Every structure is written in structure tokens, then in C-alpha cells.
Amino acid sequence: MLDKTPSDGPDAAQRPEADTVGPYAVPITLRVNGMTHTLSITPETTLAQALREQLDLTGTKIACDRGACSACTVWLDGAPVCSCMVLAIDVGAREVTTIEGLAAGEALHPVQAAFIEHDAIQCGFCTPGLIMSCVALLRRNPRPGEDEVRTAISGHLCRCGTYPHVLSAVLAAARAAES
Amino acid sequence: MPEDVRTRSYPVGIAGVALGELERSVPDDEAPPLPPNARLNAIGRSTPRLNGPAKVTGRATFTVDVKLPGMLHARMLRSAHPHARILSIDTRAAERQPGVRAVHVIEHPLGRANEIPSPGEPDAAHRRVRYVGDPIAALAAVTPQAAQAALERIVVDYQPLPFVIDLEDARQSDAPRVFDRPVRTEFFLGPAPQLPQHGNVHGPDTSASRGDAAAGLRAAELVVEGEFRTQVQTHCCLEPHALVADWRRDGLTVYISTQFTAGIRAELAEAYGLPLNRVRVVVDAMGGGFGSKSRIGNYVLAAVELSRKAGAPVRLALDRREEQIDSGNRPSTVQRIRLGARRDGTLTGVAIEAYGSAGVALGASVGNFAQSIYECADFALEQSDVFTHAGPGCAMRAPGNVPGAFAYEQVIDELAERLGLDPITLRERIDPSPLRREQRRCGAERFGWSRRQPPGSSPGTLKRGLGMAQSHWPALIQINSSCEVRILRDGSVEVRSSVQDIGTGITTVLAQVVAEELGLTPQAIAVHIGDTDFPAGPPSYGSRTTASITPPARNAAYRALRLLMQVVAPSLGATAEGLIARGGRIGTADGSRSITFREAAAQLRNDQISAVASRSDDYGGFGRRMGDAAIGRMGLGGVQFAEVTVDTETGRVHVERVVAVHDCGRPMNPRQIESQVHGGILQGISYALFEERILDRHTGQMLNPNLEQYKILRARETPAIEVHVLENYQGNSATDAYGIAEPSIIATAPAVANAVYNAIGVRLRVLPMSPAAVLTALGRVPSRSAPP
Numbered sequence: 001m002l003d004k005t006p007s008d009g010p011d012a013a014q015r016p017e018a019d020t021v022g023p024y025a026v027p028i029t030l031r032v033n034g035m036t037h038t039l040s041i042t043p044e045t046t047l048a049q050a051l052r053e054q055l056d057l058t059g060t061k062i063a064c065d066r067g068a069c070s071a072c073t074v075w076l077d078g079a080p081v082c083s084c085m086v087l088a089i090d091v092g093a094r095e096v097t098t099i100e101g102l103a104a105g106e107a108l109h110p111v112q113a114a115f116i117e118h119d120a121i122q123c124g125f126c127t128p129g130l131i132m133s134c135v136a137l138l139r140r141n142p143r144p145g146e147d148e149v150r151t152a153i154s155g156h157l158c159r160c161g162t163y164p165h166v167l168s169a170v171l172a173a174a175r176a177a178e179s
Numbered sequence: 180m181p182e183d184v185r186t187r188s189y190p191v192g193i194a195g196v197a198l199g200e201l202e203r204s205v206p207d208d209e210a211p212p213l214p215p216n217a218r219l220n221a222i223g224r225s226t227p228r229l230n231g232p233a234k235v236t237g238r239a240t241f242t243v244d245v246k247l248p249g250m251l252h253a254r255m256l257r258s259a260h261p262h263a264r265i266l267s268i269d270t271r272a273a274e275r276q277p278g279v280r281a282v283h284v285i286e287h288p289l290g291r292a293n294e295i296p297s298p299g300e301p302d303a304a305h306r307r308v309r310y311v312g313d314p315i316a317a318l319a320a321v322t323p324q325a326a327q328a329a330l331e332r333i334v335v336d337y338q339p340l341p342f343v344i345d346l347e348d349a350r351q352s353d354a355p356r357v358f359d360r361p362v363r364t365e366f367f368l369g370p371a372p373q374l375p376q377h378g379n380v381h382g383p384d385t386s387a388s389r390g391d392a393a394a395g396l397r398a399a400e401l402v403v404e405g406e407f408r409t410q411v412q413t414h415c416c417l418e419p420h421a422l423v424a425d426w427r428r429d430g431l432t433v434y435i436s437t438q439f440t441a442g443i444r445a446e447l448a449e450a451y452g453l454p455l456n457r458v459r460v461v462v463d464a465m466g467g468g469f470g471s472k473s474r475i476g477n478y479v480l481a482a483v484e485l486s487r488k489a490g491a492p493v494r495l496a497l498d499r500r501e502e503q504i505d506s507g508n509r510p511s512t513v514q515r516i517r518l519g520a521r522r523d524g525t526l527t528g529v530a531i532e533a534y535g536s537a538g539v540a541l542g543a544s545v546g547n548f549a550q551s552i553y554e555c556a557d558f559a560l561e562q563s564d565v566f567t568h569a570g571p572g573c574a575m576r577a578p579g580n581v582p583g584a585f586a587y588e589q590v591i592d593e594l595a596e597r598l599g600l601d602p603i604t605l606r607e608r609i610d611p612s613p614l615r616r617e618q619r620r621c622g623a624e625r626f627g628w629s630r631r632q633p634p635g636s637s638p639g640t641l642k643r644g645l646g647m648a649q650s651h652w653p654a655l656i657q658i659n660s661s662c663e664v665r666i667l668r669d670g671s672v673e674v675r676s677s678v679q680d681i682g683t684g685i686t687t688v689l690a691q692v693v694a695e696e697l698g699l700t701p702q703a704i705a706v707h708i709g710d711t712d713f714p715a716g717p718p719s720y721g722s723r724t725t726a727s728i729t730p731p732a733r734n735a736a737y738r739a740l741r742l743l744m745q746v747v748a749p750s751l752g753a754t755a756e757g758l759i760a761r762g763g764r765i766g767t768a769d770g771s772r773s774i775t776f777r778e779a780a781a782q783l784r785n786d787q788i789s790a791v792a793s794r795s796d797d798y799g800g801f802g803r804r805m806g807d808a809a810i811g812r813m814g815l816g817g818v819q820f821a822e823v824t825v826d827t828e829t830g831r832v833h834v835e836r837v838v839a840v841h842d843c844g845r846p847m848n849p850r851q852i853e854s855q856v857h858g859g860i861l862q863g864i865s866y867a868l869f870e871e872r873i874l875d876r877h878t879g880q881m882l883n884p885n886l887e888q889y890k891i892l893r894a895r896e897t898p899a900i901e902v903h904v905l906e907n908y909q910g911n912s913a914t915d916a917y918g919i920a921e922p923s924i925i926a927t928a929p930a931v932a933n934a935v936y937n938a939i940g941v942r943l944r945v946l947p948m949s950p951a952a953v954l955t956a957l958g959r960v961p962s963r964s965a966p967p
Contacts, residue, residue: 042324058244059237061466063417064499068887071417099237108235116231119850122858123682124234125417125466131235150894157886159417159467160682161858163897 021089028089032057033101041088048072050088051098059099059128069157073129074098080136082155099128102135110173111135118169122160130156134170143174183207189798189910190215193842196617201910203798210696210737210913216845216906221695222914223906225850229687229706230464230680239464242421242436243496250423251280251319253485253495254326255478256333257505258308258315261568261879262342262355265306265315269334273318276332278325281488282318283481290476290507291539291571292362292381307340309357309539310570311879312504317481319493342568344876346511346536349379349567357539357566364541380534381541382563387550395528395557399519403594407516407586409535409946411872412509413502414575415891418466420506421496422479426486430457433483438468439718440677441659444711446475447483462709465681469862470574471507472681473720503884507573508872510543511535512582516590524598524608526555533562535582537572546579548925549587551814552651553609568879574720576862577652577921581928585867585946588648588929592936596634602647602933603628614907615649618818618840621903622647626820626838635940640827644938647820648929650841652922654811656801657717660727660794664693664735666743667787670777672697672704674735678716678728679709683920684851685724691847692729692914696736698760699776714791722815722918723808725847730912731792737913738790746788747779797911813909815917817841819860819926822898823934827957830950832935834864834898837927842907844917849904856902856923863927865892871947 022043030037032055039054048065051057051074060083063071067085074083075097102109111134114120121127130153137144137152144152149170153163184204189212191201198215216223233239270282286306287293308315316333320326341355348354361376374382396402422435431453437443440460448458465472482495497506512535519528535543541564550558575581595605603619610616623629631645662676674693680686686708690701697704707713717727744755747765751758751772759768766773801809822836837860846852869890873882883889908915928946936942941956954960 052244056246057237058240061241061417062243063419064886066499066885066887068885069417099235103236108232112232112235115235116227119225119228119231119854121228121231121234121682122684122854123417123467124230124239124464125241127234128237150897153894155893157415157417157891157893159415159469159862159891160854161861162854163861163894164857164900165854167894167897 026089030088030091030096031093032096033098039088043087043089045088046084047074047086047088047091047096048083051083057098057100061125061128063125063157070133070155071126071129071157073132075132075136078136078139080133099132102131109135110176111138111170114169114173118165118172120162120165120169122162126156126158130158130166134166137170138174138177142177144170146171187212190908191910192908193614193617194906194908198908203910205798206795208734208738209795210733213914215908219695221691221701222847223845223849224691225848226687226691226701228684228851229690229701234464241418241464241466242423242434242462243418245423245434247423247425247492250492250494251321251485251489252323252326253317253319253482253493254323254330255314255481255501256316256330257501258311258313260308260337260339261311261344262340263308263337264340265308266336266338268316270316272334273329273332276320276325276329278321279329280319280321280491281485282316283484283488284316285314285477285481288314288477289480290573292358292364292541292566294358294360295363297360310568311881312501312570314477314481314505317485317495319485319489342879343379344567344569344874344879346513346565346567349536349565350534352378354379357568379566380563381566383561384563385559385561387547387560388558390557392528392530392557392559395555396517396519396530399527400521401597402517402519403590403597404517405586405590405593405944407514407589407944409512409582409585410870411511412575412866412870413872413889414469414471414507415502415886415889416467416469416471419497419499419502420472420476420478422482423492423494424482424486425492426483430459431483432459432461434461435479436465436472437462438472438679438681438720440679440709440711441715442473442718443475450475450480451483460711462679465679468681468719469576470578470720473574473718499886500884503889504881505570507571507575509575509578509581510537510572512543512545514545514582514586516586518590518594520594520598522598524600524605526553526609528557529555530559531561533560534565536565536567536569538567538569540571540573542572542578544579545583545586547653548580548583548651552649553591554611569874576859577925580652580925581866584648584650584925585928585932588926589932589942589944592646592933593942606649610649612816614842614905615816615818617905618816618842622818622820622838622840625901625903628820631937634937637938642825642827642938644823644825644934644936645820646930646933646935646937647818648926648933650817650819650922650925652722652815652925654726654813654815654917655721655723656794656797656809656811657723657727657807658794658809659715659807660717660731661714661791662716662728662731662735663714663789663791664732664739665787665789666739666780668780668783670780672699674704674706674732675713676708676716676728677711677713678724679719681719683719683724683855684848685728687851688725688729688847689732692732693736696733697740697776698762698764722921724918726844726917727794729847729914729916731794733913734792735790738792739788742788742790743779747774747782750782795912799909799911811911815842815922817922817926819930821930821934823931823938825935825938825953827939830953830959832868832948832953833896834931836899838901839923840903840905841919841922842905843919844907844909845915846904846906847916852904852919853902855919857900859920859923860900860927861892861897863924864896864898864931866946867928867931868892868947868949
């Protein structure tokens with residue numbers, strides 16, 4: 001139930017601490033790839049939609065929209081999540097990292113470079129999500145075995161069948177970082 | 180032939196096995212013969228994908244990422260009934276919804292069989308919907324949410340009709356009819372011959388039969404029989420079917436996730452009576468098609484119609500449920516095979532009776548596998564389509580040959596066992612292909628085929644088995660394939676064609692081909708493709724892209740370079756014929772005088788020189804011509820070996836290792852070829868073990884219209900895969916290159932099935948080989964169809 005007085009302004013009831021928001025658009029702030037953005041979104045908007053439609057960060061892909069394929073994987077405070085299963089309004093102060101935030105300027109992240117080197121790409125639609133999970137794996141486990149890489153990407157669906165080259169790319173990137 | 184013809188010598192044979200030379204008479208303006216890959220700089224190397232950086236950073240623009248100013252969002256209304264007559268459609272309330280800009284009612288749906296109207300009969304006064312998900316209407320609004328909300332205000336008055344979902348039920352004479360009258364198909368397969376139609380059964384098509392199969396079977400010393408069943412598989416492209424249609428007064432532009440820009444343009448021009456020069460079709464990055472994004476469909480025409488009505492660009496992307504129920508599928512099959520042989524293995528007669536269902540479409544074929552792969556003069560194939568109230572099938576990676584090979588290669592495996600022959604030994608006797616002979620030898624050695632034990636002899640509950648199977652696919656070529664190469668005055672080079680890169684890597688291969696000819700590096704070549712403003716390229720289906728577009732790309736580069744050499748020859752004190760391009764320089768063959776490619780281009784009088792080339796005929800001639808397409812004289816082969824474990828307590832099959840040996844003429848980019856073969860094998864394992872569209876026979880609803888309950892192989896189920904590609908030269912074109920996508924999936928399911936048989940000693944003739952199917956075959960659980 002909206003309970004607001006004129007003096008509160010139109011946004012008062014839409015702040016996160018209010019009991020109820022919507023159905024109309026709500027302003028939120030999102031910290032994405034080190035930048036802070038103010039957006040106006042309807043409460044049912046997923047993080048994936050907000051990134052793609054409002055911030056034009058279209059590297060994050062939506063394929064199933066139900067958390068079944070992991071194409072939309074981004075990081076929340078460094079942890080990979082399916083952004084189609086997170087409401088943008090629930091992100092709060094957490095830092096969002098997308099595929100666009102991975103490379104440092106023109107310099108690719110070593111995992112991105114390894115994906116090219118090992119041809120761990122075919123159509124490329126699942127690729128950004130896969131890379132987000134693989135980089136997150138190496139951040140928490142710099143020397144994974146093949147089985148750990150399989151586990152890290154077990155939620156991802158690649159219809160073209162890049163898995164063998166994804167495995168070799170990630171293992172090679174880990175070895176390169178070690179030496 | 181207007182051109183002069185010249186006799187030239189081409190490398191022919193398998194590199195490392197038997198490489199010879201063959202004289203060919205070829206048109207004079209063809210680029211000269213290429214030596215084998217070992218002597219080349221760019222072709223045959225694993226050049227990293229040129230669009231790799233865009234794809235790994237998220238910069239690549241897929242169709243779903245296209246955003247135009249003022250763009251509207253469309254959604255489609257689909258039938259909730261498997262069969263109903265539409266008595267009325269009221270769109271007035273929807274049109275009044277806030278944000279709605281246009282509404283379109285679909286009157287003549289595409290992509291399925293259609294009844295041939297009787298003369299004098301009113302043309303379908305009331306449309307019928309024939310499957311759950313059959314599109315009825317579409318509307319465009321300012322946001323996707325507004326479109327979805329308005330869709331629910333369209334009022335449809337349905338008169339539900341009896342329906343039939345199950346294939347066997349549909350074959351009965353008293354089954355509800357999907358079509359009351361004879362049908363024609365407007366879609367894949369082209370104009371089909373008129374076949375008999377009784378009830379829901381359309382066929383049989385017996386056009387592949389030859390000789391007298393019955394006599395051949397009577398003459399046999401041994402007959403092997405089996406009935407095989409394969410399921411419906413859905414394409415599951417990760418990028419959905421999507422487009423942005425932008426209808427303007429001066430022409431139509433369509434951004435679309437497609438396998439064939441030039442084909443979409445031709446179909447749209449025909450549909451709207453527009454000249455080709457008023458229709459432009461564009462695709463940049465493309466998120467998977469596997470056969471399902473080859474033609475225009477109802478969603479395409481709906482978006483174009485909405486854009487025309489609304490006067491604004493319209494985006495339409497299917498959601499995942501729509502993808503599963505109405506974007507095509509690989510049809511089911513039931514195949515009864517009788518195969519007769521003599522004691523020495525010679526096939527005396529083969530009779531195959533097949534039927535299957537592509538739902539409301541035609542095309543449930545077993546392909547040309549059995550009729551083509553082994554020698555047998557007396558061969559009969561009778562195949563029929565059975566209509567059901569289910570979403571239309573369409574081409575899917577190696578259509579027909581995938582289910583066809585699953586059945587036939589198991590029958591051959593069984594014949595070998597009954598004859599007491601090793602499966603490879605039997606194939607040595609009945610397979611005329613010299614390529615596959617080498618592939619069997621190479622694969623058996625690398626796989627360790629000699630480890631194979633007698634069927635069912637593996638001890639314990641976790642049983643191990645080895646199996647092999649073969650692949651056959653015709654070498655298809657799109658003759659209507661053109662490519663332009665431009666050399667610009669600053670020394671940069673462009674390749675332009677409407678051919679699209681659907682993830683197979685043709686972008687990189689085109690750069691390699693042109694770089695080889697011009698003596699540059701692939702990274703120096705800008706490849707502009709996926710746009711019908713460029714010369715019309717081939718489709719990316721049928722494993723024909725590389726075979727069709729690389730020869731014109733090389734010939735165009737060759738001709739553009741000739742023009743450049745004529746310009747610079749005087750400054751080098753030489754004739755153009757005496758110059759060569761190598762290592763970024765143009766100079767005399769002896770290397771005494773040369774200038775850089777950039778210096779040469781700077782001598783151009785105009786900003787650019789350009790040459791356009793089109794696909795010439797294969798130098799050795801085609802096997803067959805069919806409109807814009809042709810079939811090469813030699814098919815594409817492949818042999819695959821699989822090692823599996825079968826848990827006889829849980830019924831789980833796990834594929835541990837696959838060795839695949841293939842050929843695709845001259846291999847252009849080995850690592851990209853390996854990627855595609857991985858894809859074929861993994862899709863083949865997924866088809867063999869996991870995937871199945873499940874329709875509820877009581878409601879016609881798909882029960883797993885998602886990517887969660889529709890099971891697909893992922894990383895955990897991925898085996899170790901070794902790919903070996905033969906270099907097979909035939910001297911047939913300027914590049915001598917062929918495709919690999921389809922040959923790589925055909926042998927997988929039967930290789931796995933033969934390995935499962937080798938493990939447990941019981942043959943699985945039904946797909947998918949799920950735990951339930953394995954336990955049923957082992958007699959551990961009652962059959963699913965048996966009464967409780």
C-alpha cells in the first residue's frame with residue numbers, strides 16, 4: 001500500500017526502505033564496473049534487463065531468462081550470479097561487474113585472451129557469461145584442476161559445444177598466471 | 180564457355196598418404212592451383228578468430244542487441260489449443276491499450292504444410308490453429324511490458340476440435356485429421372513431388388529406391404532386422420529468433436539473426452512485391468541457428484507488417500518457451516530395417532520402411548545415409564510423414580542423416596557380429612570410400628580399437644564398451660555465391676559479401692584466403708559480411724559455406740591483384756605477369772626488385788580497385804545441379820569411435836572418450852574445424868542420451884519448454900575428444916575447401932549406441948538412451964508403455 005503525503009514527493013514511497021514500491025518506475029542507483037548510475041525502473045525489472053536496456057551493457061546476454069543457462073552471468077561483489085534471477089531493485093549497494101568491466105582498457109583479461117587463443121568461442125552468445133564464471137573461479141582458486149573448471153561452468157549452456165576448448169583455455173590461463 | 184580455358188596441374192589425394200597431381204582444364208581467369216597446405220602461409224593455419232576480441236569483451240552486436248531510435252517492441256499471441264477453429268478475433272480492446280501502436284492478425288501462416296485450396300471454395304473463411312503455440316496475431320507497443328499486457332486483451336473465440344499428438348495414434352484411419360485435404364509445403368525441401376495422402380499419412384516417398392530389394396533379401400544368406408525410434412529434438416539456439424524490422428517509404432531494412440541474409444532478402448521482396456534493391460538484410464554476430472534460422476517465418480512477417488503499420492522500427496524476439504514450441508525441431512522417426520547379406524558381408528538387399536512426424540510440417544526424413552554409404556544394388560526406401568497436432572519441424576544439423584545413421588549403423592554393427600566379423604572388417608568390404616578407409620585405419624589406431632572386448636563381457640556393474648560408426652554427407656555448393664575484394668589506395672584490403680558468420684568462423688577463413696593471395700597477413704584484411712548491400716553470398720546451412728564462398732573470395736583477390744600489378748609493373752620495370760605478392764611486398768619473382776604492398780596501392784589512380792567473383796563450377800564437374808545449389812561428385816565422410824561406461828544399476832550412460840577422423844577437402848583453419856567437430860559430437864551425444872521434446876498427449880502442451888527440463892549435455896557430460904582431419908585434395912575449385920558442420924554429428928549417436936551394446940550386450944534401438952531406457956532394455960524395470 002502506498003502511503004505518502006504530497007510533501008514527501010513522488011519518490012518517497014519508492015525508496016528501498018518503504019514497505020511497498022511500484023507498480024510504477026522507481027529510481028535506483030547501481031554501481032556497475034566502477035561507475036555509479038541512477039536509473040528509473042519498474043520493480044519487476046531484472047538486473048539483466050536493467051544492464052541491457054537502460055545502461056546499454058549488452059555484453060550480458062539473456063537466453064533462457066530463468067536461471068537455467070547462465071548466459072547472463074555477472075558478478076555481485078565478485079561472486080557470479082545469474083542476472084536474470086536478480087531484481088535490479090535488490091542489488092542495493094553491491095558492486096556489479098559485467099563482461100564490459102573485465103578488460104583493462106584495450107588489454108584483455110588473460111582468460112579473455114586464452115578464449116581467443118584456444119578458440120573457446122563459436123557463435124559467442126554464451127561466451128561473456130562463461131568468461132565471467134571462469135575468471136571468478138581463478139580469483140578464488142588460481143590453480144584449478146580440470147574437474148574444478150567443469151564444476152565452475154557446469155551451469156552454463158553452450159549449444160555450439162565449446163566446452164573442450166573452454167577447459168583448455170582456462171587451464172592454460174591458470175598455468176600462465178602461475179609462471 | 181566464353182572464357183579461355185587453360186590446362187593446369189592440381190594436387191590430388193590425401194596428404195601424408197598418397198598425394199599426386201591431376202590435370203584440369205579450368206577457365207583462364209581462375210586463380211592458379213594452390214599447393215598443399217604445408218607450402219602456404221595463411222591458409223591451413225589456425226589463425227585466431229578475427230571477431231574473437233569483440234566476442235570475449237561483449238562488444239559484438241547480436242541481433243538482440245540492436246536498438247534503433249523510436250523502436251517498438253512486439254509480442255505474438257499464440258494458440259493455447261492444439262486444434263481449434265477460430266470463430267472470431269477481436270483486437271479492439273488491445274488496440275486501445277496504452278502504448279500500443281499496431282496490431283496484426285496472421286491469416287496465412289508460413290512454415291508448415293498447407294492445404295491446397297479447392298477451386299471455387301472460399302479461402303479458409305475461418306482459420307484453424309493446429310498446435311499449441313500456433314501464432315494468431317502480433318502487436319507492437321512502446322515497451323515489451325505494454326505489448327505483453329495488450330496481448331492479453333485480444334479476444335479469440337475458439338471452437339476446440341479433436342486432436343492427436345501421438346505418432347502411432349495419428350496413423351490410425353479414425354484419428355482426428357490435421358489436414359482435411361491434400362497439402363503442399365511452402366518451406367524447406369522445395370517443391371515436393373505430389374505424394375499420396377491418407378488420413379494423416381503423407382507418402383510414401385519411394386524415390387530413393389533402386390533395383391529389387393525383395394529379391395535381394397530372398398537371395399541373402401543372412402537377414403538382420405530391427406525397428407528404431409528417434410525422438411524430437413529442438414534446436415535451442417542460445418540467441419532466440421529475433422529481428423528488428425524497419426519499414427520506410429524508400430525501402431525495408433531488416434536486422435535479423437539468420438543463416439541466410441540473401442535468402443531472407445529474396446523472400447521478403449517476394450512477400451511484399453518489393454524490388455530486391457529496396458530490401459536490405461543485415462546480421463552481425465549471430466547466436467546459433469543449426470538449421471532453424473534459414474527462412475522467413477511468421478515472426479518475421481509479423482514484425483515487418485507491424486513496422487509498416489506503425490511507421491516505426493519494430494523489434495521482435497521469441498522467448499524461450501516460443502523457441503521450444505514454435506521455432507522448428509528435428510522430427511521424430513520410426514524406422515524398420517531389413518538388411519540381407521552373404522556370408523562374406525556383401526549386402527544383397529536392403530528394405531527400409533520409415534515414418535515420422537514433423538508435426539504440421541513435412542520433412543520427417545531418414546535422409547540419404549542408407550542409400551549412399553554402402554554398396555547395395557537392390558535397395559528400397561519407403562518413407563512417409565505423419566501429421567500430428569504439434570509444432571512444425573524444420574532442418575536441423577544433418578537433417579535425416581542423423582536419425583538415419585543412428586539406425587543403419589546399428590544394423591551394420593549387428594550384421595558384423597552375426598557374421599563373426601569385426602565392424603571395421605565388414606566396412607572394409609562394403610564401403611567403397613577410399614577416404615573412410617583411411618579414416619578407419621587412422622581412427623582405430625589412435626583410439627585403440629584393438630582393446631575392444633566381446634559384447635557384454637565387461638565385468639561388474641559399471642560396464643565399459645567401445646563402438647564406432649561412420650558418417651556420410653553430400654558436398655553441397657551454392658553456385659549463386661559472390662564476393663568482392665577491394666584494394667584501397669592506402670594499402671588496406673576489404674572483403675565484402677552477404678555471407679554470414681554464424682559462429683563457424685567464415686570471417687577468419689575469408690581473411691586467410693585473401694591474405695594468402697595478396698601476400699598479406701589475415702589480420703590486415705577487413706572482412707565486411709552479413710549485409711545484402713554486398714554481393715550475394717551463400718547460406719550457412721548444409722555445410723556449404725566454405726565450399727561456396729572461399730573460391731570466389733580467392734578469385735576476386737587474384738583478379739584485384741592482377742589489376743594492381745598492371746598499375747605498378749612499369750615502376751618495377753617488369754610485366755604484370757612477372758610479378759608476385761609475398762610477405763607484404765609486390766615484386767619480381769627473383770626478388771631483385773620489389774615495393775611494399777602499401778607503396779604499390781599508393782600508385783592507384785582511384786581510391787580503390789575492386790573485383791567481384793562468383794562461384795564457378797567444380798573443375799571436375801558437379802554430380803547434380805538443383806537450382807542455386809549443386810552436389811559435388813565426392814561426398815564428405817567421417818568415422819567416429821566412442822568409449823562409454825554404462826552403470827547397470829542406475830542406467831546411466833557416460834561417454835568417456837571420442838576419437839573423430841574427418842575430411843573437408845583442404846582444411847582452412849584447423850582449430851576452427853576442431854571447434855565445429857566438437858560441436859557436432861557434443862550435440863550428437865546430447866541427442867543420443869539426453870534430449871527429448873515431451874508433449875502431453877492429453878493437452879498438446881510441451882511439458883519441458885525451457886532449458887531446465889529439456890536436458891542438454893553440458894560440461895560435466897563432455898568427454899575427452901580427439902579430432903583428426905585429413906587433408907584431402909580433389910582439384911575442384913580455387914580453394915578445394917569443403918564444410919564440416921554436418922558430417923561431424925552424423926556418426927556420433929550410432930557410435931555411442933554401438934559402444935553401449937558392446938558394454939551391456941543389449942541393443943538400444945530407442946532414443947534418447949536415458950537411464951530409464953537402459954534399465955528397461957536390461958529388464959530391470961518394466962517397459963514404459965507396458966500396463967502397470
